[in-house]
Amino acid sequence: MTQLALVIDLNVCVGCQACVTSCKEWNTSGAAGFLSDDNPYGADPTGTFFNRVQTFEVGEYPNTQTVHFPKSCLHCEDPPCVPVCPTGASYKRAEDGIVLVDYDKCIGCKYCAWACPYGVREVDEHQKVMKKCTLCVDRIYDQQLAPSDRKPACVMACPTNARLFGDIHDPASEVSQAIRENAGYQLMPEWGTHPANHYLPRRKQELKIHDDALERVDNPLKIDGKLPRPGVREPALDDVTTW
Amino acid sequence: MRPAFSVILLTTLIGVGQGLFLALFSVQVLTRIGMLAAPAAPGFYPVASAIALAFLAAGLVASFFHLGRPERAWRAAAMWRTSWLSREVIVLPAFMACVFLYALGHHLGWPSQPLFAGIDATLAIGAIGTALCLLLFLCTGMVYACLKFLPEWHTPLTVVNYLAFGCASGLMLAAAYAALVEPKLVRFLAAWAAGFTAVALFTRVASLIRNGRLRPRSTLQTAIGVKHPRIVQSSQGFMGGSFNTREFFHGRPGAFLRAVKWSFLVAVFPVPVALLGAGALAASPALVAAAFLVQYAGLLGERWFFFAQATHPQNLYYQRVA
Numbered sequence: 001m002t003q004l005a006l007v008i009d010l011n012v013c014v015g016c017q018a019c020v021t022s023c024k025e026w027n028t029s030g031a032a033g034f035l036s037d038d039n040p041y042g043a044d045p046t047g048t049f050f051n052r053v054q055t056f057e058v059g060e061y062p063n064t065q066t067v068h069f070p071k072s073c074l075h076c077e078d079p080p081c082v083p084v085c086p087t088g089a090s091y092k093r094a095e096d097g098i099v100l101v102d103y104d105k106c107i108g109c110k111y112c113a114w115a116c117p118y119g120v121r122e123v124d125e126h127q128k129v130m131k132k133c134t135l136c137v138d139r140i141y142d143q144q145l146a147p148s149d150r151k152p153a154c155v156m157a158c159p160t161n162a163r164l165f166g167d168i169h170d171p172a173s174e175v176s177q178a179i180r181e182n183a184g185y186q187l188m189p190e191w192g193t194h195p196a197n198h199y200l201p202r203r204k205q206e207l208k209i210h211d212d213a214l215e216r217v218d219n220p221l222k223i224d225g226k227l228p229r230p231g232v233r234e235p236a237l238d239d240v241t242t243w
Numbered sequence: 244m245r246p247a248f249s250v251i252l253l254t255t256l257i258g259v260g261q262g263l264f265l266a267l268f269s270v271q272v273l274t275r276i277g278m279l280a281a282p283a284a285p286g287f288y289p290v291a292s293a294i295a296l297a298f299l300a301a302g303l304v305a306s307f308f309h310l311g312r313p314e315r316a317w318r319a320a321a322m323w324r325t326s327w328l329s330r331e332v333i334v335l336p337a338f339m340a341c342v343f344l345y346a347l348g349h350h351l352g353w354p355s356q357p358l359f360a361g362i363d364a365t366l367a368i369g370a371i372g373t374a375l376c377l378l379l380f381l382c383t384g385m386v387y388a389c390l391k392f393l394p395e396w397h398t399p400l401t402v403v404n405y406l407a408f409g410c411a412s413g414l415m416l417a418a419a420y421a422a423l424v425e426p427k428l429v430r431f432l433a434a435w436a437a438g439f440t441a442v443a444l445f446t447r448v449a450s451l452i453r454n455g456r457l458r459p460r461s462t463l464q465t466a467i468g469v470k471h472p473r474i475v476q477s478s479q480g481f482m483g484g485s486f487n488t489r490e491f492f493h494g495r496p497g498a499f500l501r502a503v504k505w506s507f508l509v510a511v512f513p514v515p516v517a518l519l520g521a522g523a524l525a526a527s528p529a530l531v532a533a534a535f536l537v538q539y540a541g542l543l544g545e546r547w548f549f550f551a552q553a554t555h556p557q558n559l560y561y562q563r564v565a
Contacts, residue, residue, distance in 0.1 A: 020480070045483035052480035054560060056463070058471045066477070069467050071560060080392070086319035086329035105318055108311020111328050113490060114244070117392045117461065119557025122486040128311030185468045188461050188556065191392065199468055 003077060003097035004135055005168045005196035006152070007175045007184060008070050011203050012162035015053055015068030022157030023051040023072070023133075030138050032103055036126040048124045050133040051154055065202065070163070072154070073120040073133035074187060074195030075099050081112040081121065090130070097169075097196060098137055103129045117191055140165075168196055244393070245493050246550035252305035254383055255412070255542045257335065258405065260298030261376045262413015262439075263420075264342055266432060267291050268369040270417075275366065279431065284424040288365075291420055292346030295413075299339050327389050331382035338379050341372035380406045387549075394457050395553040400450040407443035408511075412542055414439055415515060415535040422528035429531065433523040437516050440538070444512045447545070451504070454552060461556040478565040488561050493551040503548050510541025 027050055028035040037047035051072040058065045075092075079099050082090045089105035090112050092098070101112075101121075106129035113121040113130065121132045136152035139145065149156065155163045166175035175198070178184060184198035267288060273279040282288075307313040319332040348365040357363045384402030391397050414436035421428040463474045479488075493500075515538035522530030 017480075039483070045481075046485055047481075048486070049481070054476065054480040055478040055565075056467060056469070057475045057477050058469055058473070060473055067467065067469060071480075083322075083325035084328065084389070086322050086326045086332055087315070088322045089318075105315070106312065107315045107319055109309060109319070109328065110311075110490060111326075111386075113486070114555070115390055115392065117556040119487045119491070119555075119560050123311060123490075125486075187468055188465050190460055190465055191556075201468065 001097070001169055002095065002167050003075075003169045003196050004140070004166070005075055005097070005175060005198065006072070006135070006155070007164040007166075007168075007178050007198045007200060009162045009164070009178070009182070009200040010067055010069065011182075011200060011205075012160045013053075013068045013070060014160055014162075015055055015066075016159060017053050018157040018159055019070055019154035019163060020049065020051050020053055022153045024049060026136060026139065026153035027134070032134075032138075033127060035131065036124050038125065046125070048122045048131055050120075050122075050131070067202065070154075071118070071120060072197070073099060073135075074118060074193075074197040075133075075135060077194035077196055078192065080191070080193055081116045084111050084115040086111065096167075098135045099132070100134055100137065101130050101132060103127065103131070106130050117188055117193070118195075135165075168198065244550045244553045244555060245490055246547045247309055249305050249307075249309035251543055251546040251550070253302045253309070254405065255408075255539065255546055256298050256302035256305060257379070257383070258409030258542070259412045259416055259539065260295045260302065260342075261338070261379060262410045263291065263295040263298065263416050264345070264372060264376055264413070265410060266414050266417035266435070267295070268345075268373055269435075270428065270432075271366065271369060280427065282421075282425045282428060286350070287425055288349035289346045290424075291417070292342055292349065294416070294420065296339060296342045296346060298416075299335070299342065303335060303339070327382055327385040331379065331386055334375055334379045334382050338372060338375040341368055341375055344368050345372055377406075380409060392556055393553040394460065395454045396549075398450065398453065400446055400453065403446045404443065404450060407439055407446050408542060408545070411436060411439035411443045412535070412538055415519065415531075415538050418519065418523070419528065419532040419535045422522065422526070422531040426526055429526065430523050433519050433531065436534075437519060440512055440516055447511075459554065459556065461559060463559050466556070466559040476560075476563040479561045479563050482564065484564075485561075487557060488564075491555045491558055491561070495551065500548065500551055503544050503551070507541045507544035507548060511538055511545055512541075514538075515541070 024035060035048045039045045051070060054069045054071060056067045056069055058067055075098055077097065079092055082092050082099065086109065087105045087107055089102045091100060093100060108123060108128040108130065110123060121130050124131050139153065140150050142150060151165050155165045164175050164178055166173040168175050168179065170176060178200060179198045182200045182203065184200050186195045186198060270279060274281045307316060310316055319329055322329045323333055345365060345368045348368055353364040381402060384405040387396040388398060388401040414432055418429055418432040418436050421432050464470055515534040518530050518534035518537060522534060
């Protein structure tokens with residue numbers, strides 16, 4: 001079974017909000033209608049977003065780290081928001097595991113938001129229906145786009161490549177490999193929701209210096225003296241062809 | 244959670260309607276088996292059933308104000324296999340239909356024509372109505388009790404409290420109604436109203452004690468997956484409010500919550516029972532009606548507190564406007 005998901009690398013995210021604006025731009029322009037904003041330049045701006053980038057400070061000064069934390073629907077493999085929906089507007093697609101809301105069936109009772117521990121469902125105050133990340137379902141299957149562009153808008157926008165997109169059930173996929181090799185984890189595992197989206201932790205960046213990088217390859221006998229000057233017509237060992 | 248007034252009205256109003264219907268049907272059954280004298284007032288059952296129906300209808304109307312798209316409310320009956328809310332949406336109108344038939348049957352004098360073995364049509368309808376009524380209490384309670392993320396609600400006590408409060412307030416209204424039209428029933432109904440109020444006191448205090456001891460299962464550490472004892476949010480990602488900051492925060496200080504708690508504990512339990520006792524002894528409809536009104540007002544506070552006390556794990560993500 002396919003389970004599409006995002007893998008977000010907290011080690012790389014710089015909190016630039018590009019994914020937030022890109023998400024908003026794509027999803028407010030689609031066939032499903034706008035994502036409403038109120039008082040965008042007023043005292044109390046508010047609006048519906050699928051994706052938010054939050055910032056946390058970890059540790060105590062001076063030993064602190066600033067963690068930027070992008071958050072959108074995690075497309076849980078056992079989504080608690082789906083069974084509580086009285087109309088069937090919230091559903092999980094069997095073919096790719098995306099959790100979606102049918103905006104034409106939603107009655108705006110907000111019960112699904114109560115049943116989501118992650119706070120990623122937001123009511124659209126003008127259309128009066130529940131909205132959430134669609135994993136850009138109107139983009140990732142679009143045959144009009146070049147194959148390299150068939151990715152969620154947030155992934156396309158990320159300047160540091162902190163967002164990966166793919167099938168976490170395919171062990172050979174880029175996302176599965178990233179989860180496997182970088183200790184990818186799920187949010188709030190205690191609830192048993194099995195979020196499909198994974199996060200890669202902050203990790204220490206180590207520069208691996210191999211011995212041959214310290215030692216001149218063209219000096220195998222550790223003769224540090226000046227090498228004899230090659231003939232004018234001969235190429236040097238480091239391929240500087242001539243003197 | 245932010246208390247939703249539509250839902251507070253829905254749950255308290257239908258509770259009164261359900262309790263009143265159960266009181267009426269109990270009186271009819273006890274009359275039939277000879278443990279009570281039959282009410283002599285003309286129209287005792289039809290009028291009381293109509294009052295119960297009015298409360299249920301008022302609750303149903305209130306519930307529509309909770310919906311963003313009330314014109315699509317009919318769709319909510321679709322997912323009864325998985326959703327307690329959907330089940331409630333089905334059972335409430337079914338129960339209302341039963342109460343309507345019950346009132347109609349009594350109005351048209353169906354009790355005089357036994358269907359079989361001494362059971363007449365209104366008894367049969369009443370029995371079905373009682374089953375639906377109890378089912379409705381279960382559905383209403385489970386709408387909240389099934390949400391595991393809200394530990395304050397995720398307990399069988401939620402269902403028990405809805406049942407006990409509904410029965411208590413409905414019996415209070417039944418006693419007030421009897422005080423007006425059938426004074427010899429007042430003491431019987433008042434005793435049961437006081438009894439159910441005592442049961443409700445016991446179960447609600449039990450849930451208050453339980454909720455006071457809860458420890459949140461999710462922490463900021465599990466919320467963002469960083470295993471460090473000190474994590475502080477410095478930005479929730481936006482400068483203003485959002486649905487998540489409005490729907491899940493009641494925004495009142497702890498002192499206000501404590502005041503509401505003690506107010507409802509006083510208004511729901513001791514005051515109505517005292518008024519009820521005085522009203523039953525003095526045969527004063529005004530006092531018994533006051534008992535019902537005070538308890539209903541207290542129940543509004545109780546339901547407000549029920550919502551406000553519940554803390555949603557999503558709040559971990561929305562702590563700092565910046």
